[in-house]
Amino acid sequence: MEPTTFIMFGATGDLAKRKIYPALYNLYVDGKLPQAFTLFGLGRREWTDESFRINVEQSLHQFSRRGAKDAESVKAFVRAFRYSVLDIGREDDYRKLLKLVEGRENELSIPSNRLFYLSVGPEYFETIAANIQASGLGSANGWKRLVIEKPFGHDLRSARDLNRKLSQAFAEEEIYRIDHYLGKPVVQRMESLQQTNPVMQALWTNRYISNVQITALESVGVEERAGYYDHVGAVRDMFQNHMLQLLMMTAIHLPHDSSSEKVRFKKKKVMESLELVQKEDVGASVIRGQYSEGSIQGKPVVGYASEPGIAPSSMNDTFIAARLLIDNNDWRGVPFYIRTGKRMKEKSTKIVVEFKEPVKQPWMKIEEGIEPNLLVIEIGPEESITLQINTKEPGPNGGRFKPIRIDLQAGQADSPEAYENLIGDALNGDSTFFAHWDEVELSWQWVQPILDAFEENLVPLLPYEAGTYGPAASDALLAKDGNHWWFDAKPEPKSEVNEGERYAYNANH
Numbered sequence: 001m002e003p004t005t006f007i008m009f010g011a012t013g014d015l016a017k018r019k020i021y022p023a024l025y026n027l028y029v030d031g032k033l034p035q036a037f038t039l040f041g042l043g044r045r046e047w048t049d050e051s052f053r054i055n056v057e058q059s060l061h062q063f064s065r066r067g068a069k070d071a072e073s074v075k076a077f078v079r080a081f082r083y084s085v086l087d088i089g090r091e092d093d094y095r096k097l098l099k100l101v102e103g104r105e106n107e108l109s110i111p112s113n114r115l116f117y118l119s120v121g122p123e124y125f126e127t128i129a130a131n132i133q134a135s136g137l138g139s140a141n142g143w144k145r146l147v148i149e150k151p152f153g154h155d156l157r158s159a160r161d162l163n164r165k166l167s168q169a170f171a172e173e174e175i176y177r178i179d180h181y182l183g184k185p186v187v188q189r190m191e192s193l194q195q196t197n198p199v200m201q202a203l204w205t206n207r208y209i210s211n212v213q214i215t216a217l218e219s220v221g222v223e224e225r226a227g228y229y230d231h232v233g234a235v236r237d238m239f240q241n242h243m244l245q246l247l248m249m250t251a252i253h254l255p256h257d258s259s260s261e262k263v264r265f266k267k268k269k270v271m272e273s274l275e276l277v278q279k280e281d282v283g284a285s286v287i288r289g290q291y292s293e294g295s296i297q298g299k300p301v302v303g304y305a306s307e308p309g310i311a312p313s314s315m316n317d318t319f320i321a322a323r324l325l326i327d328n329n330d331w332r333g334v335p336f337y338i339r340t341g342k343r344m345k346e347k348s349t350k351i352v353v354e355f356k357e358p359v360k361q362p363w364m365k366i367e368e369g370i371e372p373n374l375l376v377i378e379i380g381p382e383e384s385i386t387l388q389i390n391t392k393e394p395g396p397n398g399g400r401f402k403p404i405r406i407d408l409q410a411g412q413a414d415s416p417e418a419y420e421n422l423i424g425d426a427l428n429g430d431s432t433f434f435a436h437w438d439e440v441e442l443s444w445q446w447v448q449p450i451l452d453a454f455e456e457n458l459v460p461l462l463p464y465e466a467g468t469y470g471p472a473a474s475d476a477l478l479a480k481d482g483n484h485w486w487f488d489a490k491p492e493p494k495s496e497v498n499e500g501e502r503y504a505y506n507a508n509h
């Protein structure tokens, strides 16, 4: 791996401590960091190299999945860490930093390959990019990369504006826009699931698929992020980025030799085929909700409007469900249902691909226990890919039908975390699992009428009790098509014999 200088804005912040240092440490332990690697941490706090290293060590003890048990490897790892006080708005600080960086590169006799990681609020992205360029930090005799955290814009206009400003300092191929859902191990495995299995490729069309359900439920509420969350809501926080990325990853058809360019090109094509919804029609295919008081795992919790830092009159959405259609030959007629929300019954992120019902034979009755085939991609907190198929129990006269689930990826324990995958990819210059500007722009374009409709209150804000699966309207959205959300832990109305069985089955998944 090429020698790299990692320049970390926001080195004293929460994300760095919880995600970035543990990810770098795990890469180090796995031998996936460059031999010549230096990290310059930046912030306004008057830390020294020593106090910075102590903070990093603490974060490893607290947050590394490996637990940082091996004191020697931790010491060796943090030796690569330096700290420099820098105020984002002060050009002079960048020039000082340049001297330090050049000094280190000369000491190690390495090219100036510089990775700038922006783990700071989005209001700083433009200023940092401009100052990197103005100070000469970006004019290197090696490569330069900009890794940038979400959110990328607040709406279509601000995202375009931000992109225009960033592109004055960095070319598109130098910008790595993080969407941590793309770093999740199961999401990354979706690519190979399709590529290496002709069976999957063959089935991946509207001929066999009835509908696709993409769900990201969280049991937590707004937590300590009221100031941020109340301005973005579920639509900007999760839907515009993570959920639409999952939709793209599900809907693409990948060639065998898929390069980063091809994957991103295919994703762009999916977004271009997504049927746009007019502002006035949003209410027909989008449900918005806000949690009211309720209980999560037996503990009472307050409603959103009573959370600390939230105005009692807040009209912010904490839940969104939507029905989307992709107008291309592969997916025409297949609804993609997406939902995400806070203070839901459980934490669960999954994609369920429901296949069309088998051709009914006169001797088959649905009461006999035949269920649709389902491909279930569990992204978190558990990770699995399973295929539900129907089997017949042995017994007199042929027994009963029963769905079973086949594990398609046994033996994938101890997966790396999303940030390990993504930072490793950025160090390697692999942008496959980062959001290209085209995808980001098209996502904002699709979401903009929803933002406008919410802003103008054209869509009702439905209360839902904390600890449930959201407003009943979210179930009705699917029921209109004769569908239902799979695996919500509640009984489905079925024949008496199967009802108990289905409930037990659902509750287990």
Ligand SMILES: NC(=O)C1=CN([C@@H]2O[C@H](COP(=O)(O)OP(=O)(O)OC[C@H]3O[C@@H](n4cnc5c(N)ncnc54)[C@H](OP(=O)(O)O)[C@@H]3O)[C@@H](O)[C@H]2O)C=CC1
Pocket (backbone or CB within 6 Å): 009, 010, 011, 012, 013, 014, 015, 016, 042, 043, 044, 045, 086, 087, 088, 089, 118, 119, 120, 121, 122, 149, 150, 151
């Ligand atoms: N925390 C999380 O779980 C997640 C965060 N993100 C994104 O990551 C980014 C960082 O978030 P997070 O770590 O939580 O934020 P924090 O508020 O914890 O940290 C902000 C960082 O920015 C630095 N900073 C702020 N102002 C300046 C300035 N004028 N000059 C220099 N440094 C400055 C702070 O350093 P100092 O105080 O020393 O100046 C601090 O290191 C945001 O874009 C956020 O949206 C994305 C996903 C999850």
Ligand SMILES: O=C1O[C@H](COP(=O)(O)O)[C@@H](O)[C@H](O)[C@H]1O
Pocket (backbone or CB within 6 Å): 216, 218, 237, 238, 349, 380
């Ligand atoms: O980006 C975000 O994601 C988290 C959920 O991530 P997950 O990996 O735990 O599924 C969400 O809580 C947060 O509000 C949002 O900003």
